[in-house]
Amino acid sequence: MKRYWAPLILLALMIAFPWAVNSIYYQGLMILVLMWVAIGSGWNLISGYTGQVLFGAAAFFGVGAYTAALLQHKLQISAWWGLPLGGLAALILAFPFGWISFRLRGPYFALVTLALNEIMRHIATIWESLTEGMVGILVEQTFVSKLPYYYIALGLAVGSIILVDVVTRSRLGYYFVSIREDQDAAESMGINTVFYKMVSLCLSACVIGLAGGLYTNYMGFIDPKIVFSLHDISIMAILVGIVGGVSTVYGPMVGAFIMVAVQEVFRSGGFGLLAKLSAGSPLMTSVTKFVSEAHVLSFGLLVIFVILFLPNGIVGDWENLKKAVFVQRRQSA
Amino acid sequence: MAYFETKNITKFFGGLAAVNGVSFKVEQGQIYGLIGPNGSGKTTIFNLINGYFPLTRGEIHFDGHRVSGLKTYQICKIGIGRTFQVVKPLKRMTVLDNVIASAFLHAKSKKEAMQWAEQTIDFCGLDSYKHKLAKSLPIASRKRLEITRALATKPKLLLLDETAAGLNPSESEQAIVLIKKIRDSGVTIIIVEHIMKVIMTISDRILAINHGMVIAEGTPAEVASNHEVIAAYLGEDYRAQD
Numbered sequence A: 001m002k003r004y005w006a007p008l009i010l011l012a013l014m015i016a017f018p019w020a021v022n023s024i025y026y027q028g029l030m031i032l033v034l035m036w037v038a039i040g041s042g043w044n045l046i047s048g049y050t051g052q053v054l055f056g057a058a059a060f061f062g063v064g065a066y067t068a069a070l071l072q073h074k075l076q077i078s079a080w081w082g083l084p085l086g087g088l089a090a091l092i093l094a095f096p097f098g099w100i101s102f103r104l105r106g107p108y109f110a111l112v113t114l115a116l117n118e119i120m121r122h123i124a125t126i127w128e129s130l131t132e133g134m135v136g137i138l139v140e141q142t143f144v145s146k147l148p149y150y151y152i153a154l155g156l157a158v159g160s161i162i163l164v165d166v167v168t169r170s171r172l173g174y175y176f177v178s179i180r181e182d183q184d185a186a187e188s189m190g191i192n193t194v195f196y197k198m199v200s201l202c203l204s205a206c207v208i209g210l211a212g213g214l215y216t217n218y219m220g221f222i223d224p225k226i227v228f229s230l231h232d233i234s235i236m237a238i239l240v241g242i243v244g245g246v247s248t249v250y251g252p253m254v255g256a257f258i259m260v261a262v263q264e265v266f267r268s269g270g271f272g273l274l275a276k277l278s279a280g281s282p283l284m285t286s287v288t289k290f291v292s293e294a295h296v297l298s299f300g301l302l303v304i305f306v307i308l309f310l311p312n313g314i315v316g317d318w319e320n321l322k323k324a325v326f327v328q329r330r331q332s333a
Numbered sequence B: 001m002a003y004f005e006t007k008n009i010t011k012f013f014g015g016l017a018a019v020n021g022v023s024f025k026v027e028q029g030q031i032y033g034l035i036g037p038n039g040s041g042k043t044t045i046f047n048l049i050n051g052y053f054p055l056t057r058g059e060i061h062f063d064g065h066r067v068s069g070l071k072t073y074q075i076c077k078i079g080i081g082r083t084f085q086v087v088k089p090l091k092r093m094t095v096l097d098n099v100i101a102s103a104f105l106h107a108k109s110k111k112e113a114m115q116w117a118e119q120t121i122d123f124c125g126l127d128s129y130k131h132k133l134a135k136s137l138p139i140a141s142r143k144r145l146e147i148t149r150a151l152a153t154k155p156k157l158l159l160l161d162e163t164a165a166g167l168n169p170s171e172s173e174q175a176i177v178l179i180k181k182i183r184d185s186g187v188t189i190i191i192v193e194h195i196m197k198v199i200m201t202i203s204d205r206i207l208a209i210n211h212g213m214v215i216a217e218g219t220p221a222e223v224a225s226n227h228e229v230i231a232a233y234l235g236e237d238y239r240a241q242d
Helices: A002-020 A024-049 A057-075 A079-101 A108-126 A147-168 A171-181 A183-188 A193-219 A230-244 A251-267 A273-277 A282-293 A295-309 A318-332 B042-049 B072-077 B095-106 B110-124 B139-152 B169-184 B196-202 B220-224 B227-234 B236-241
Strands: B004-013 B016-026 B031-035 B057-062 B080-082 B157-161 B188-192 B205-210 B213-218
Touching (some): A002 A147, A024 A171, A024 A251, A057 A079, A057 A108, A057 A193, A079 A108, A079 A193, A108 A230, A147 A193, A147 A251, A171 A183, A183 A193, A183 B072, A230 A251, A230 A295, A251 A295, B004 B042, B016 B205, B031 B169, B031 B196, B042 B080, B042 B157, B042 B188, B072 B080, B080 B139, B095 B139, B139 B157, B169 B188, B169 B196, B196 B220, B205 B220, B205 B227, B213 B220, B213 B227
Parallel strands (some): B031 B205, B080 B157
Antiparallel strands (some): B004 B016, B205 B213
16 A cells, blocks of 8 residues: 555645645645656657657647547537547657568667657648638636646546556566567567557557647647747757656656756746846846756756766656765765 | 478578578477577577577478468467577566557457466566566566567467577576476477587487588587588588597
8 A cells, every 4th residue: 555655645735735725826736747747758658668759749739639638629519538549649640650660670760750850740731721821729718717727637647657557567568678678689578569559559649649738728829830849848848757757657747857957947037136246247148048048958967967877767767866975975974 | 290390391582591491300399309500490490499580491380370471460479489599578568568568469458468467477587677667677587588578479389589598607607597487377389509518418309500501400419429420510620530
């Protein structure tokens, strides 16, 4: 039972959060964090456990987002149907795509997903009669309060963590990790590697697509540059996975917290701190502008740091991390 | 028809015939040895049997099934397990997880897979390493893990590729004991081995190949005294002397 304590306490805290913190700003941030927990978990299934690095999470995210938006825009159906249908649409996209690319091994899958990301972005940009192109689609938000979005996002995040937990402790999980470790060995253990890679990809795509559907509903506006963004979605998904801990159930959760925080600190110039300091000084104003535009640069630095010092991510290297902190404290005492 | 039979199997890599028209039959319950100098095509034969490479020509039959043309995982399912000469442990999994993953093949539930994995690990004498990561094992135990993992798929025919290579004398002694134990449990075995002491003591019959072609087949004593075999291993000069 001990295994469930920490997650349950955390869950209770998360449920209580919107009551404890009234600020709409922080509630909004938490919704993003929860959305990233889902995306990170999805990414983790195919890339962390199955070892097929997904470089184009945005392809599935964007398809989910556009499914939700188009349902309302074209068919006048509530965009909330876009949540399940967005997951389904992402799965339908993943299926033929995996079927073709998983016949190859090595870096091809990663490269092809990168291409898929760009292809989807261009389709969404060019096919103006369907997607309105660069103008984007405006979707009426259902709720004024952030609370409903928060709990739906929480449900999605918890659901995706439970999915990963259940899947990885079942036959599928063992097969996924076997495929990651050695495909030849896996084949000769009787594992149909192409099939199980497909299963893994479809599960991933579905979770990421769901998150995309949620994004449309929450943000109320999407355009190709946002939802098919290479650095803000695809790379971010990889970072959430790597920073938190690849192939750990709770890694994406930690990763999502950190990455959204890092992104926000840079975007807002240290929560407005830089803006305050720079009041009146034109030099500092341009520095502030540079810092908020350079948040992608910080991703790069963070990756270098994590790979050097925490190659298994924060959750994966938790024991080492604890030891390091503990030993230092003792030495200084 | 024999329990396991290859008919005229041939594999070309470009213009090079790695295996050329090899036919042999293995009866149920035998330990069948495969010998030959380096590069003679022994491992290629294994790769052909287990579908790792497609055949250029020929057919393979096993237990009433036509094996050639099937995919590797299908071949494993009908009962042909194999180990790799260059061991392929699933490094970042524990020994137990390695074996569970392959025990799932014929298990309906995780519980069943775990039980069968534990049994197989006990059978192969790896219990002390059960919860160690596969990458931390010494070479002798890695080779043993290869066998354990193959056995966990409940094979009827087991292909062992140089299980004793790189082991010290006492370890290879233990390997022989294990292989005999596997045979006694009712599994037919085809074994590739360089160490003559191992292969001569355990094989019921031996097939010797060189340059991808059969040069001798028979009991260990027959093969050991065969001129072609001696020439292949020691060179033409030695043939001239007798």
